[in-house]
Amino acid sequence: MAERGTSEVVRLSGPSGVDQTAVRRANLARVLDEVRRGEVVSRADIATRSKLTKATVSSLAAELIDRGLIRETGLRRDGAVGRPGRSLELDGGGITALGLEINSQYLAARGTDLAGRVIVERRIRFDAMHADPETTLDRLAGLAREAVAELAGTGSSFLAGIAVAVPGLVDAETGRVRYAPNLEWRSIPIAEALRVRLGSDVPIVVDNEANLSALAELHAMSQPAADLVYLTGEVGVGAGLITGGRLLRGAGGFTGEIGHVPVDLDGQVCGCGRRGCLETKIGLPAVLRAAAPDLADREADPQDQAHALRQRAEDGGPEAMAGFDEIGRWLGIGVSMLVNLLNPEVVVLGGYLGTVAPYLVPAAMRELRERAVAGDAAVCRITASTFGFSAAVRGASSIVIEEIFSDPLRIPAAEKVAD
Amino acid sequence: MAERGTSEVVRLSGPSGVDQTAVRRANLARVLDEVRRGEVVSRADIATRSKLTKATVSSLAAELIDRGLIRETGLRRDGAVGRPGRSLELDGGGITALGLEINSQYLAARGTDLAGRVIVERRIRFDAMHADPETTLDRLAGLAREAVAELAGTGSSFLAGIAVAVPGLVDAETGRVRYAPNLEWRSIPIAEALRVRLGSDVPIVVDNEANLSALAELHAMSQPAADLVYLTGEVGVGAGLITGGRLLRGAGGFTGEIGHVPVDLDGQVCGCGRRGCLETKIGLPAVLRAAAPDLADREADPQDQAHALRQRAEDGGPEAMAGFDEIGRWLGIGVSMLVNLLNPEVVVLGGYLGTVAPYLVPAAMRELRERAVAGDAAVCRITASTFGFSAAVRGASSIVIEEIFSDPLRIPAAEKVAD
DNA sequence: ACATTTAGTTCACTCCCCCAACTAACTGCG
């Protein structure tokens, strides 16, 4: 009962009634997912694993092949007795996705095909803090146009969607940025602006940078955690929260704003005007102050600063080590808050926090072990991001792909469609 | 894209493939839900609202009637032209659910039928803090047996399940309490113990008190919030978190432990050994200290103490008012943390916090408005619990009922089954 | 009384999964 029935009860949701195409949809997704995660899979493998019959799997596979999502790649010769399976793998060279990122110091684009093969990856320095939104969006659109051209260049291809990562509060419903402190943007309709500039009707979604990074890390896991927290540290500190396998968006999309949770009521004044926010303890400026005062420079690319910091840590100067230990402790306090509230399976450190993770995690874990109310059972891993500063763009391109995996019927059945 | 498609995409999930009985299941639930929420509904109404055809609805309704879940109650004479609809309503007099609660100061039971009509409601003072688990479980089983007898007494009835609310960390998977600080219990297999004592094979689930209270409040809302936080204040302080319409359980079931999040690193030493936990600021002992020092008595029923406190507040003594203001401010700090992380639609105050809510909320809201990072858009309502100290038992009985609503096929099709 | 309107049922049809039988392709052994 409660959440998990004895026999696996399938949950269907949605305000309107359900017809059987929903079943087909779910099973197409199931098969496609099986193909994705398996090294080499035959229809028979899928049938066993999914508990669908061979007949059904055959029919589903045929439809996926028809839609250009998967492909047969010859026989599987594994020396076993019996007829060898015909192995299936992701096709999707003709289906592409574009991720974009607006950062205070750079713009980035990343285009992949369905299998996640990178076709285009570009990052340009751009000082969005001192440019007005129009200019920034012009540049971003330019970048997107180039990327789209390159994606289309590789044969007739169908662009399934564009996702944009933004460092700020986003209304995912409308694709509008409500407030991006580090860009000083308020209420900018990003999706709309891009749609106009690109003159195209591909679906465009906008989401928070931390959210998308969290998804990137999630999808990169061989065994995706149902509950994961992504903690990003640049100038600001934010979190992307995944609970029950899904992104936690909250009532208005304003989740994970951990940077301004007070951890020291008598602490320093934060940029937001309050005192002792976590950001004042573990934001990039704070760590620079504590471990490498000479490196402080607000205008530098945070990635460069992170690398410089890491160098400092590797050099092992006493000032740096003491600084990292101090930062690690505050990090642990922040993480323990998340752990006590959300009980995640893993906390992934992104931004500069990921870069210097080895020098922060020991102190953080010490603090966490001390503060986890539920004891060792609740203490979770703290790991460095797999993708570092590219997590957000990756997340952006990957949610477009994920959308297809969750509903393969999005892709038209006919021949590949030109963009 | 992202989360919400343009056309309402139905999500089916689950590790194994999906067959069409899943469709039936979902549509039965859909119709049953429509009957529940509507004042008077005809098959035609349901068809319109659910976008299913009249034919399908008829068939679904027939099956629900057959299972004893709904019932036809004559014609609807509303003076409109045309053949009057035959109105449907919840039947379920023969289907019952039992909720139990273990509290440090009392045990409670609450039995309802499918429509939520209370058939048995009992609460006995019991000092579980000073009794050993065996004795407590004996008493609880006794209470349960009486309740079951009363439920069965009202005609042949089918007990759909039992849920137990416990003030502590619960492994919902196995129905085992891992750690209940106020009971000083560790690793007690509640579900198993009850199963043995009752000698019955009804499904028994165990869950945390705050979680169940949160569900009780959720189900009581006419327009259930997808994101709701229930904050319970007795000796300890805990939260039940609902996000995306579902209970947030985390990797190990240890969510919502907000009581021991530090809000004042130099504050008082908490029962847990750490300093400045939120519990030391807004737990019942703290508020008694601040607003009514003469009332402090650890052994008293928290509900009695809450009422005494409220009396004090109504009397309006200056000491009390200053105390409540102070507590309200700390409450606001705690709530703002939840708001910044989870962005709920509403925060519901339970336990003594609910009882004296009117005297706390103004200060709390002031603090919240100041601390919500996303500004007014993220500031949410803070309301008092509708159910006060009975929320947990209510939640317990209601999740059993909800389970049926989410999958009506749980109820056997044949004639009513005796327990 | 009869047209009009709305409620609910019946039935043929379709979609999609299941099952069982069948064909296909390979290994292994005499």
Added chain:
DNA sequence: CGCAGTTAGTTGGGGGAGTGAACTAAATGT
């Protein structure tokens, strides 16, 4: 080499479940 054994995939019939149209049922209103 050839045939048994084994596993892969396809084909065809069957049944559950929703759809749509026609039909019956039961009101209102003139």
